[in-house]
Amino acid sequence: MKAEQIKKGFIDKNYDSLLLDLYEDEDRIEKQNQRYIKMLEKYIAYYGNDDVEIYNTPGRSEVCGNHTDHQHGCVVAASVNLDAIAAVSDQKDKVSIISDQFFLKDIYIDDLHLKEDEKGTSEALVRGILSRFQQLGYQIGGFKAYITSDVMIGAGLSSSAVFEVMIATILSGLYNEQKIAPEELAKIAQYAENVYLGKPCGLMDQCACAFGGLITIDFKDITQPLIENLQIDFSAFHHSLCIVDTKGSHSDLTDEYAAIPSEMKKVAHFFGKEVLREVDEAAFYEHLYTIKEQCGDRPVLRAIHYFNENKRVVQLVEALKENRFEDFRRIIQLSGNSSFKYLQNVYADAARQSMSLALALSEMILKDKGVCRIHGGGFAGTIQTFVEDAQASIYKEEIEKIFGEGSCHRLKIRKQGSIRMI
Numbered sequence: 401m402k403a404e405q406i407k408k409g410f411i412d413k414n415y416d417s418l419l420l421d422l423y424e425d426e427d428r429i430e431k432q433n434q435r436y437i438k439m440l441e442k443y444i445a446y447y448g449n450d451d452v453e454i455y456n457t458p459g460r461s462e463v464c465g466n467h468t469d470h471q472h473g474c475v476v477a478a479s480v481n482l483d484a485i486a487a488v489s490d491q492k493d494k495v496s497i498i499s500d501q502f503f504l505k506d507i508y509i510d511d512l513h514l515k516e517d518e519k520g521t522s523e524a525l526v527r528g529i530l531s532r533f534q535q536l537g538y539q540i541g542g543f544k545a546y547i548t549s550d551v552m553i554g555a556g557l558s559s560s561a562v563f564e565v566m567i568a569t570i571l572s573g574l575y576n577e578q579k580i581a582p583e584e585l586a587k588i589a590q591y592a593e594n595v596y597l598g599k600p601c602g603l604m605d606q607c608a609c610a611f612g613g614l615i616t617i618d619f620k621d622i623t624q625p626l627i628e629n630l631q632i633d634f635s636a637f638h639h640s641l642c643i644v645d646t647k648g649s650h651s652d653l654t655d656e657y658a659a660i661p662s663e664m665k666k667v668a669h670f671f672g673k674e675v676l677r678e679v680d681e682a683a684f685y686e687h688l689y690t691i692k693e694q695c696g697d698r699p700v701l702r703a704i705h706y707f708n709e710n711k712r713v714v715q716l717v718e719a720l721k722e723n724r725f726e727d728f729r730r731i732i733q734l735s736g737n738s739s740f741k742y743l744q745n746v747y748a749d750a751a752r753q754s755m756s757l758a759l760a761l762s763e764m765i766l767k768d769k770g771v772c773r774i775h776g777g778g779f780a781g782t783i784q785t786f787v788e789d790a791q792a793s794i795y796k797e798e799i800e801k802i803f804g805e806g807s808c809h810r811l812k813i814r815k816q817g818s819i820r821m822i
Contacts, residue, residue: 403452403487406822407440418821422456423481424812435548436485443487443546446498450489450544453573457566457818458483459551459559460608461641461784461811462776464731465713466739469602470661471668471706472619472677474713476630477608478813480641484549484562490574491542495526499547499563509540519598522563528596529567532588539575560597561605564589565818569610573820582610582817583627600658612817616717620677630720634813637725640792642785643775643809644762644799646754653779656748663699664706667691681707698744705742709735729771732786736773745778758783758803765798766791 409415410433419432443452458479465475497504505523512531518524533540547566551559568588572580586606593601603625607617611627614634618626664676670691671679684703692700712731719727740746747753755774762772762785770787787795796808
């Protein structure tokens with residue numbers, strides 16, 4: 401379908417039911433119509449009135465399981481109604497992407513080897529995804545895309561995973577009949593980030609973006625993670641999921657992130673294992689003094705966090721399934737406290753403690769009306785709160801007095817993962 405024809409469909413409100421399915425919020429429909437119209441206008445201005453397809457990939461919110469995935473642990477995560485959208489058409493031999501006014505360098509599909517000087521760039525991710533598709537025997541080809549996103553960059557909602565899964569979904573849609581399973585798209589995206597971008601990461605972010613909904617993942621077998629859609633109507637608990645952007649960026653914190661899996665693995669290596677999931681917890685505590693002497697204090701603390709956090713995920717899933725929401729809140733609070741005290745990923749240095757401040761203020765504002773915790777990788781970016789619906793507007797107003805208008809996002813957990821919409 402021509403870009404102008406799809407644009408007219410949004411102008412005429414023909415896609416409102418589709419948008420409601422995606423965004424779970426009637427108040428957002430008009431804004432989303434305008435957003436898609438603007439995206440298509442940009443595509444037409446840069447590329448022309450081509451036959452296009454529309455793709456959509458959600459951001460994600462980690463609910464529990466902070467820094468457990470890279471140790472083959474368990475997590476709970478949710479896709480949210482902040483997302484990236486793209487207008488896409490195929491072309492023969494190269495990938496051309498404009499993303500919110502950033503013009504990526506063209507990636508030619510006959511030149512997919514890793515380039516060391518490209519690490520850390522969006523071009524590296526695109527090249528890595530194309531390469532992995534080819535390695536796995538999937539079809540590849542070129543395309544033109546205009547991509548726009550309202551997932552905050554460097555703020556813990558996995559903007560990089562959103563971009564990666566988007567590119568993988570486009571290749572699945574254009575050249576593989578949209579038949580590649582979500583878990584496979586997630587693994588391809590992770591490969592690109594680990595190998596081509598040069599950033600260590602687990603698989604949770606990509607899985608949450610690819611699958612959609614509220615999911616729990618057990619990474620014990622990293623090649624075949626067990627993924628369960630919890631089928632929970634979260635609105636029945638009358639609590640809002642809020643994400644507060646403290647305006648800190650993750651962009652210069654790769655070493656801080658890399659230290660967490662590295663130090664956890666140091667403890668695992670003490671036992672001749674690769675990751676903590678393979679270590680017997682009782683043996684860990686039995687040898688605690690020797691581990692402390694050989695590995696250091698912080699690796700021990702981070703291992704303590706891992707063992708307890710992994711159990712909290714199981715407890716939280718049980719609480720949700722049994723509608724024990726007070727237990728859910730208690731577990732979320734325990735998870736946040738453990739991340740602060742033992743995992744130690746709330747701030748990276750004494751000068752930048754915006755997330756510590758956000759957590760302190762949230763506890764003061766919410767009192768017994770909600771709970772808060774660090775969100776995602778940590779060190780900078782966002783905190784997460786679960787707030788009673790009746791208190792949500794008050795919380796938003798008060799927290800934005802400190803972090804600025806628009807810093808608090810009241811989100812919905814959306815059911816759809818990364819998809820070809822039209």
